[in-house]
Amino acid sequence: MSSDLTQQDLDPIANVTGRPLVIAAGAAVTVFALVLTIAHGNEIRSMPAAVLGVLLVAAAGAVAVGSTSGRRAPFTVERLWLVIVLAVAAAIAEYLSTIGANRYLSDDYGAAVIGVLLLALAPYATWRALAAAGGVATVVLSILVVGAAPYTWSAAPLPILVLAGATIALGLGAAAAVYSWTAVATLLSTQRAANRRLLRSGDPADEFDRAGHPSAVSVLRGEVLPFLARVMTSDRITVADADRARELVEALRSAVRAGAEATWLDELATELRLGRDVDVIVDDEASEAQRLRDDQRVLVTGLMMWLSEHGIASAHVLVRRDDPEVPGRGRIVVAARTGLLEPDVARLEWFAPLGRAAGITVDRVEVGENVRVELGYGID
Missing domain, CATH: 3.30.565.10 (Histidine kinase-like ATPase, C-terminal domain)
Known part of the structure; x- marks a missing residue:
């Protein structure tokens, strides 16, 4: 199975059905960041950094919502990385706003924001891109936990603190990657099964036109559909594929013309x-x-x-x-x-x-x- 396919590629309706989830996620992470910032207001040492963190979360949510709009389809991997970069920047801004006074890691919003956005964008990105983005974000969050650990009131060992601080982003990022992989695998399996049924279920009378030449139906079933099924699951379109597509167009045109001229x-x-x-x-x-x-x-x-x-x-x-x-x-x-x-x-x-x-x-x-x-x- 190609690692370059997404649920959106195989099921364009997913672009419509998945967008409400993205909108909800964008709004939720913004409100979440604002609430937690207010909740640990006594830990804030730099108000500009705290405000910047919330604004960056809002920007990440807005980019996610705008990038998944049908008018801007298809969603690209560059858009995914832009969303994650903004969310990671928000986590860094939050860290800077409470540096030296962050007593509890549990009220930091960075990991949750990143994980929720990754999960919301799962239908639009490949599993490899989601796993890579989640991995990079986890590394950055781990570094921030190491920097904040000396100031926390927790007696837990540093590895436990790092694991606790990055678990949400790592877990939700892995869930997003698994969802993307599973969705693509299921859709490909369904489409291949449908193609096989179509290739087997034709009426023999459809194989030839009235003149005994291959009919448009037989050309579609025997050549065009298998070609499309192969191209749809390939990593890239080659020059040979383009030449074959032209040949099939001409064969289909000839079959239609022969059928129209039959007596x-x-x-x-x-x-x-x-x-x-x-x-x-x-x-x-x-x-x-x-x-x-x-x-x-x-x-x-x-x-x-x-x-x-x-x-x-x-x-x-x-x-x-x-x-x-x-x-x-x-x-x-x-x-x-x-x-x-x-x-x-x-x-x-x-x-x-x-x-x-x-x-x-x-x-x-x-x-x-x-x-x-x-x-x-x-x-x-």
Whole structure:
């Protein structure tokens, strides 16, 4: 799993649902810092530093709220570090405001402010960035505890004081990193499972268009979706990925164009392929099959159905408007390969009189290892 992904990357709705928590956290840490500053007012030795500390907490909360706005999406790692730097600066200002008189570490707000902001920003940052920010903040807080330890009224050993002073930031930072990692892992697993179900659940009829070419649905299912799933979980987009994306766009465009240009004869070919396992290829570049009248279409359909029931395994149907031998007429050539059985040419006699009534003539019939039927039709 990529360490560069966030919950916001995989689930943009998280940007909306998570923001109220950020707003609440920004307001809460500001009020918390103000209340604790007032509570240990008798320890304050530098009022400007104390005021600056509260203002820096308010600034950290404001940056967190502003940075997660939908208008400024996506949230970047630089914004995370700006929030944490401001919060750490607030902790330093608080330390300076009570230096030499800080009797109780429990009423210092720095660690709690940092931890709460990290947890609120977990949906917007990678787990690595959250862990790094929490680690750096913990180191700074530990240094501040060491500096304040000689003046506290606690008899606890220094390591215990350091652990107590940094536990909140360390614990909430670790919780934020775990949440980010878990959210991304869960979303990736869900998306991959959905992609696999989509790739397996398609109707076979969707795999090809009416002309027997790969359909837009099959291109999406077989190529585009797997490509997107791979790119979405990769660390970066390569030049090869960009080239492949262009190829898929062209393939999808071609599939859509082929589907739009398909004719009733293409539909018949697809029905024979899916319903009777006869592979039929239609060669009708100018869509001349559309010019045939309804009665002519019925007869051609009947012929193809009859051939599919009497032994052919595959067929190639060629449709041309201009007959090179008889000007003003069109020609349909059915070239088929027989399977286990060979069609009985005598049985085709039914077609000739019906064809003449509809303006179709049977110009040539050959039956053997291969079957060839040439039909001529008049162009209105």
